[in-house]
Amino acid sequence: xxxxxxxxxxxxxxxxxxxxxxFHVAEGEIVCFIGANGAGKSTTMLAxxxxxxxxxxxxxxxxxxxxxxxxxxxxxxxxxxxPEGRRIxxxxxxxxxxxxxSGIRGGITRQRSTLELIFELFPILHQRFDSRAGxxxxxxxxxxxxxxALLTRPRLLIVDEPSLGLAPKFVELVYQIFAHLRSNGTTxxxxxxxxxxxxxxxxxxxxxxxxxxxxxGKAAELAERDDLEHIYFGGMAAP
Amino acid sequence: MNAIQLMIDALSLGSQYALVALxxxxxxxxxxxxxxxxxDLIMLGAYALxxxxxxxxxxxxxxxxxxxxxxxxxxxxxxxxxxxTERFAFRPLRRREADGATLLISSFAVGYLLQSIVLFVHTxxxxxxxxxxxxxxxxELGGVRVAMIDIVTICVTxxxxxxxxxxxxxxxxxxxxxAATEDFTMARILGVRADAVIxxxxxxxxxxxxxxxxxxxxxxxxxxxxxxxxxxxxxxxxTVIGGMGSLVGAVLGGLFLxxxxxxxxxxxxxxxxxxxxxxxxxxxxFVLLVRPQGLFAGxxxxxxx
Numbered sequence: 001x002x003x004x005x006x007x008x009x010x011x012x013x014x015x016x017x018x019x020x021x022x023f024h025v026a027e028g029e030i031v032c033f034i035g036a037n038g039a040g041k042s043t044t045m046l047a048x049x050x051x052x053x054x055x056x057x058x059x060x061x062x063x064x065x066x067x068x069x070x071x072x073x074x075x076x077x078x079x080x081x082x083p084e085g086r087r088i089x090x091x092x093x094x095x096x097x098x099x100x101x102s103g104i105r106g107g108i109t110r111q112r113s114t115l116e117l118i119f120e121l122f123p124i125l126h127q128r129f130d131s132r133a134g135x136x137x138x139x140x141x142x143x144x145x146x147x148x149a150l151l152t153r154p155r156l157l158i159v160d161e162p163s164l165g166l167a168p169k170f171v172e173l174v175y176q177i178f179a180h181l182r183s184n185g186t187t188x189x190x191x192x193x194x195x196x197x198x199x200x201x202x203x204x205x206x207x208x209x210x211x212x213x214x215x216x217g218k219a220a221e222l223a224e225r226d227d228l229e230h231i232y233f234g235g236m237a238a239p
Numbered sequence: 240m241n242a243i244q245l246m247i248d249a250l251s252l253g254s255q256y257a258l259v260a261l262x263x264x265x266x267x268x269x270x271x272x273x274x275x276x277x278x279d280l281i282m283l284g285a286y287a288l289x290x291x292x293x294x295x296x297x298x299x300x301x302x303x304x305x306x307x308x309x310x311x312x313x314x315x316x317x318x319x320x321x322x323x324t325e326r327f328a329f330r331p332l333r334r335r336e337a338d339g340a341t342l343l344i345s346s347f348a349v350g351y352l353l354q355s356i357v358l359f360v361h362t363x364x365x366x367x368x369x370x371x372x373x374x375x376x377x378x379e380l381g382g383v384r385v386a387m388i389d390i391v392t393i394c395v396t397x398x399x400x401x402x403x404x405x406x407x408x409x410x411x412x413x414x415x416x417x418a419a420t421e422d423f424t425m426a427r428i429l430g431v432r433a434d435a436v437i438x439x440x441x442x443x444x445x446x447x448x449x450x451x452x453x454x455x456x457x458x459x460x461x462x463x464x465x466x467x468x469x470x471x472x473x474x475x476x477x478t479v480i481g482g483m484g485s486l487v488g489a490v491l492g493g494l495f496l497x498x499x500x501x502x503x504x505x506x507x508x509x510x511x512x513x514x515x516x517x518x519x520x521x522x523x524x525f526v527l528l529v530r531p532q533g534l535f536a537g538x539x540x541x542x543x544x
Contacts, residue, residue, distance in 0.1 A: 103430055
């Protein structure tokens, strides 16, 4: 198993943001986390990336516990996070953003093939290579954020709210890219607010609510359930 | 005083303040910590020139080495001291996610510790030392006489700033440092090693302190265990005027403060001159009232996560 999370609890001060959350991601899968605002999806992803430290539970990457490791060490184990809000370095150029991300794999000059893939997937980044990243549009920034994560050559790419604040044409593009990455064998963990999009793309889906896992299963099976929207928006899962 | 003399005098003091401000700004950028001990690293570099003794006359130690060896040794000492303070005083606090106030107090403590050690070893009496004696002579420039050391201070500062720009724009470590200054957590998520970037910032700030200590001592010839304090304050005020989180701002803020201070000293009527600093800091208050974020504010100066 690539990633296993067991009984995760993360607190902000004394307030638990996530409780009793367990899940796993196998190599080659696309897994989606869905849930309303404040459900604890982003908190879970930040814990997985080593930014937030769990107060309970375990996170294992290929059976090795990574709780307490620094974010930069977790990145070296092959986990890349594109966090909510993209967080590109606006004062740096596109080139410089990519240079920062290529550091752990020997620098950008040793990453020709990844860079070529990136320019094939995101031609706009090639055109705007020396522009300040802060001047890119929201959609272009999202592409840069994903490109940066790819340069760390991840085994698992986590993207938190890939479509948030994007024009529909960019959402389409980003999801085409995910499909392409999947065909290349990249494992994906996506956080989505749109249930429809999650069910159409993912192999498996986890539904979080108020910091707890309320439902999980294969996307195809969940898509069949009539009560899914009811659970998402308020009710509890039927036994 | 002639206008050229005045300008060179002002730029020389401004250069000194700009170098302190750059050291403070570098560390603030990656750590969100105001390092008041930066001034005491300058003091440490200066005292390293003489034999540790409580006697009033301290014979030169590193100060008698040939120029290149002297410069390299002092820079190594202050850069090393910067790294040691980070490793043993600040890193443990950062690991425990201490807030900015705790880090600030810790930097005061480190500064006072360094001052107290020097006070213990050398006593509190100022000492004199002479290095680079050639630099103290006067130059004839466009019909006016100016001190060689002031020209050297301005040129060395310009050279160091150019080197910093090349480092920050062209080298991967420099680009990583800029990224970390903008969003430290995101830089770490992309694999940038936090400890390495911060240690490097302290090493560079320490090296800048070493170079400044040499320029300062070459000009004044005086060692005093409190000599770093006014420099640290000027550097800090410079970074605030320039805008916390912006290195260009820190440099220009430091330069502005030094130039303003020199101009006030020269241009105020004699009766008002003793109150020069009141005018200077009145001007600082005015600048901050007009632009509280500083003249060249950085984009992201929030709390570190």
